[in-house]
Amino acid sequence: MAAARRAYDGMRIRRGRIAQSKHDHLLREYIKNNLNDLIQQKELIVDGRVKTQIATLDLPTLKYGEEVPVLAQGQGGQGGGKGAGKGGQDAGGEMQMLGGILGGDHHGRELRVELDFDEFVRLAQEVLIGQMELPAFHEPVGQGEVESEDIAELDDLDRIGLRADLNLEETMLHSLRRNARERGVLDFDVDIQQDAWYFVEDPSSFENHRSVEIYVLDISGSMRGEYLSLVRKTIFVLWYYLEQRYPTNLRKYVVFQDVAEEKSRDEFFSVESSGGTHISAGFEKAMELLEGVTEYDKFLFLFTDGETSSSDFDLAKRRYEEALERFDLVCYGHVNPGGRSVGGFSEHVQEAARRHPSATFANLTDLESVKGAMAEFLNFFKERAGRRPCRSIRR
Amino acid sequence: MQEYQKVIARLERLARDRGLSFDPVFFRLTDSDEIAEVASMGLPNRFVHWLWGGAYKELSIQQAKEVFSILELVLNTSPSYAFLRHTNTYLQNVLVIAHVYGHVDFFRNNHWYRKSNKNMLNEAELHARIIRAYEAKYGREKVEELLNQMLTVATSVNAFERNPAERHKRLIYYLEEKFWESLRRRLQEALGLTDAELDQLALTEDVMDRLPADAAELVLKTHLLRMIREEAEYFDIIQRTHIINEGWATFVEAELLREILSTREWATISVQLSNRPAPYTIGYTLFKHIRDARGFDEVLRVRRDYDDIRLVDAVLTEEMVQRLDLFVYDPKEKSKSYDLHQVKDMLIAQKLYKGEPHIEVEPGDGGELVLRHHEEDKKLDPKRIERFLRAVRGLWGPNVRLWANGKCYPQPPAA
Numbered sequence: 001m002a003a004a005r006r007a008y009d010g011m012r013i014r015r016g017r018i019a020q021s022k023h024d025h026l027l028r029e030y031i032k033n034n035l036n037d038l039i040q041q042k043e044l045i046v047d048g049r050v051k052t053q054i055a056t057l058d059l060p061t062l063k064y065g066e067e068v069p070v071l072a073q074g075q076g077g078q079g080g081g082k083g084a085g086k087g088g089q090d091a092g093g094e095m096q097m098l099g100g101i102l103g104g105d106h107h108g109r110e111l112r113v114e115l116d117f118d119e120f121v122r123l124a125q126e127v128l129i130g131q132m133e134l135p136a137f138h139e140p141v142g143q144g145e146v147e148s149e150d151i152a153e154l155d156d157l158d159r160i161g162l163r164a165d166l167n168l169e170e171t172m173l174h175s176l177r178r179n180a181r182e183r184g185v186l187d188f189d190v191d192i193q194q195d196a197w198y199f200v201e202d203p204s205s206f207e208n209h210r211s212v213e214i215y216v217l218d219i220s221g222s223m224r225g226e227y228l229s230l231v232r233k234t235i236f237v238l239w240y241y242l243e244q245r246y247p248t249n250l251r252k253y254v255v256f257q258d259v260a261e262e263k264s265r266d267e268f269f270s271v272e273s274s275g276g277t278h279i280s281a282g283f284e285k286a287m288e289l290l291e292g293v294t295e296y297d298k299f300l301f302l303f304t305d306g307e308t309s310s311s312d313f314d315l316a317k318r319r320y321e322e323a324l325e326r327f328d329l330v331c332y333g334h335v336n337p338g339g340r341s342v343g344g345f346s347e348h349v350q351e352a353a354r355r356h357p358s359a360t361f362a363n364l365t366d367l368e369s370v371k372g373a374m375a376e377f378l379n380f381f382k383e384r385a386g387r388r389p390c391r392s393i394r395r
Numbered sequence: 396m397q398e399y400q401k402v403i404a405r406l407e408r409l410a411r412d413r414g415l416s417f418d419p420v421f422f423r424l425t426d427s428d429e430i431a432e433v434a435s436m437g438l439p440n441r442f443v444h445w446l447w448g449g450a451y452k453e454l455s456i457q458q459a460k461e462v463f464s465i466l467e468l469v470l471n472t473s474p475s476y477a478f479l480r481h482t483n484t485y486l487q488n489v490l491v492i493a494h495v496y497g498h499v500d501f502f503r504n505n506h507w508y509r510k511s512n513k514n515m516l517n518e519a520e521l522h523a524r525i526i527r528a529y530e531a532k533y534g535r536e537k538v539e540e541l542l543n544q545m546l547t548v549a550t551s552v553n554a555f556e557r558n559p560a561e562r563h564k565r566l567i568y569y570l571e572e573k574f575w576e577s578l579r580r581r582l583q584e585a586l587g588l589t590d591a592e593l594d595q596l597a598l599t600e601d602v603m604d605r606l607p608a609d610a611a612e613l614v615l616k617t618h619l620l621r622m623i624r625e626e627a628e629y630f631d632i633i634q635r636t637h638i639i640n641e642g643w644a645t646f647v648e649a650e651l652l653r654e655i656l657s658t659r660e661w662a663t664i665s666v667q668l669s670n671r672p673a674p675y676t677i678g679y680t681l682f683k684h685i686r687d688a689r690g691f692d693e694v695l696r697v698r699r700d701y702d703d704i705r706l707v708d709a710v711l712t713e714e715m716v717q718r719l720d721l722f723v724y725d726p727k728e729k730s731k732s733y734d735l736h737q738v739k740d741m742l743i744a745q746k747l748y749k750g751e752p753h754i755e756v757e758p759g760d761g762g763e764l765v766l767r768h769h770e771e772d773k774k775l776d777p778k779r780i781e782r783f784l785r786a787v788r789g790l791w792g793p794n795v796r797l798w799a800n801g802k803c804y805p806q807p808p809a810a
Binding site: 014015017019020026058059060063064065067069070072073 | 428429431432435436439440441443444445446447448449451452455543546547550673676677719720721722723724725726727731738741742745751752754768773774775776777779780782783785786799800
């Protein structure tokens with residue numbers, strides 16, 4: 001019986017799954033085609049997911065354009081079970097709409113398509129990389145951390161360490177002293193448990209081999225719609241490259257207007273824009289977040305329209321210079337979907353970035369300009385490869 | 396399956412003792428996945444379309460999350476096929492078997508079902524094969540696009556409508572007739588057949604190959620639309636009898652189980668009985684009412700002669716509306732109405748047009764297709780109107796107009 005069942009399962013054509021893969025294929029196409037609208041949603045992430053305006057793919061049948069009265073059943077001790085229709089929440093979740101062919105059926109329900117944020121980013125990257133015809137990244141994809149070749153300097157000692165890093169001299173001396181003290185004999189009777197000393201890396205100079213990326217976004221009143229769309233697209237494309245080089249990177253998010261605040265990823269992609277602009281606050285917060293960070297490469301990505309208030313101008317300049325010292329790379333994205341000439345603080349950064357090796361400036365007017373920015377960004381890796389050979393981690 | 400044979404035989408005997416009758420029933424144990432598959436496609440071997448894929452995905456997700464699961468599935472065919480889940484408990488499956496006997500009795504005896512196509516399992520398989528052959532011949536994209544368009548207009552079927560003039564007002568029948576008229580003319584010209592011969596003609600490949608090449612599109616459309624309409628009618632009957640059919644099956648289930656279960660088992664079951672989706676509880680309450688007021692013979696008569704609309708219209712009372720907590724909800728006013736007439740009207744309206752806007756074909760001249768939305772107090776979603784008209788144009792041609800929202804879509808060019 002069981003064997004017959006297995007044989008049957010093996011032969012069965014899983015039409016449901018075939019149909020689902022057709023459905024999902026169309027859905028991906030649909031989302032890709034509407035990505036530009038989706039990406040501009042003010043609240044991109046809600047409860048960790050990207051909620052779309054579209055219902056599950058449907059046929060273009062006619063529907064009422066307004067809410068019309070429906071038949072419903074209260075849930076007072078009954079109902080439950082199958083398919084409560086949409087809109088059940090309207091009256092406190094206490095009723096079951098009997099729409100369409102009268103409830104109890106999975107048909108006729110209107111579900112909005114939701115995507116996992118990561119899935120959304122992957123789709124977006126697929127579209128953007130395709131649209132922009134960006135180069136493939138040629139560094140091999142690492143397993144966990146950046147691999148490099150030279151040997152970390154083990155210039156400190158600790159009682160805990162790897163056997164291979166045993167400091168023989170210090171261990172022997174310790175053994176000698178212990179034997180004299182405990183047994184009154186000068187003997188090298190080493191007990192590893194008690195006597196061992198190891199070479200270790202100086203914790204103060206310890207670096208792990210991930211990157212820390214700090215994203216700083218101007219959320220003053222002017223940053224919305226196309227502005228947000230460009231920033232998000234740029235970030236998604238950046239992630240594509242960064243994830244291949246640093247699969248375990250650490251990301252931090254900051255938003256600022258008059259003051260700056262650290263946000264979670266989900267909050268960062270669901271910000272309300274308002275208030276004035278103090279770019280210096282953004283830089284300050286970013287540097288604050290570097291405290292205690294041991295990551296190998298430190299990147300700062302700041303996106304703004306450059307309209308910092310005039311009182312902030314000089315302070316912002318100073319903070320920018322400081323940031324250049326403390327980060328491996330400071331990318332300044334001047335968000336400018338109208339393609340106007342670069343002015344204000346952005347003009348200053350544009351000038352400064354020409355002189356400073358760890359600074360880039362991008363005038364983000366459209367996708368094409370994001371492409372230019374990426375080329376410059378990738379250049380950083382190339383130059384760095386020539387300038388300072390990557391170090392390797394032992395072990 | 397062995398463990399259920401005894402109880403199946405017993406329930407079958409009990410059902411027959413009560414005057415129920417049915418075609419042979421084949422029970423099969425299967426898994427949730429197959430049940431989700433059949434439930435989303437409607438029939439196990441139907442042609443594969445992305446629309447079922449969406450439903451299947453949703454069902455699979457809900458079953459995985461245990462939001463709800465389908466316990467049972469039965470097909471209106473002769474013989475009848477019923478699926479039991481092997482993950483159900485023994486008691487659940489006993490309940491399902493009793494429920495199934497209600498359905499198969501309804502399939503065999505209800506007036507509307509007697510005329511339904513009991514061979515649909517085979518027909519659907521045949522349709523799927525023909526569609527695959529057309530895909531190979533005309534390209535998958537072309538066929539899929541036509542299927543999308545046809546499934547869009549297929550919501551206009553009404554398997555209960557026997558009056559040709561009324562059927563003519565419904566889009567899918569209108570299109571089918573016009574396609575067939577054109578095809579007939581082409582066949583007459585090409586093959587020189589008489590009307591009588593044409594009426595007997597089956598659309599075989601051999602016949603179609605004798606038509607001129609430019610008739611290929613017409614053949615494809617006519618044939619596909621006929622298959623889609625036949626399948627849509629099969630499901631339409633089920634939808635128009637949802638309350639009476641589920642109500643009857645639940646009623647029979649309770650009647651049969653009372654005989655064979657212990658008090659304790661019966662207690663757990665009766666909780667389940669009242670904890671069902673609305674059509675089940677509404678229908679069950681109506682049948683119980685008829686039995687208590689007029690006896691079991693009357694119950695049998697109602698299940699034979701009525702459909703949802705007639706059942707609701709004849710039996711639903713003010714008191715039942717209150718007890719079932721059934722009301723018309725107005726989302727704009729956020730108000731509930733327990734008025735019997737309003738509730739009845741709403742139920743009946745939803746049954747007549749399945750909750751879809753009420754659209755009719757109007758007589759137009761020549762190559763024009765004119766549609767009109769008939770509920771003046773309700774507005775249609777203009778975005779969907781555009782998409783809908785595009786689909787209809789794919790079938791009919793460029794001249795399609797729809798009167799809705801107090802204007803004409805598309806706007807006629809200014810004079």
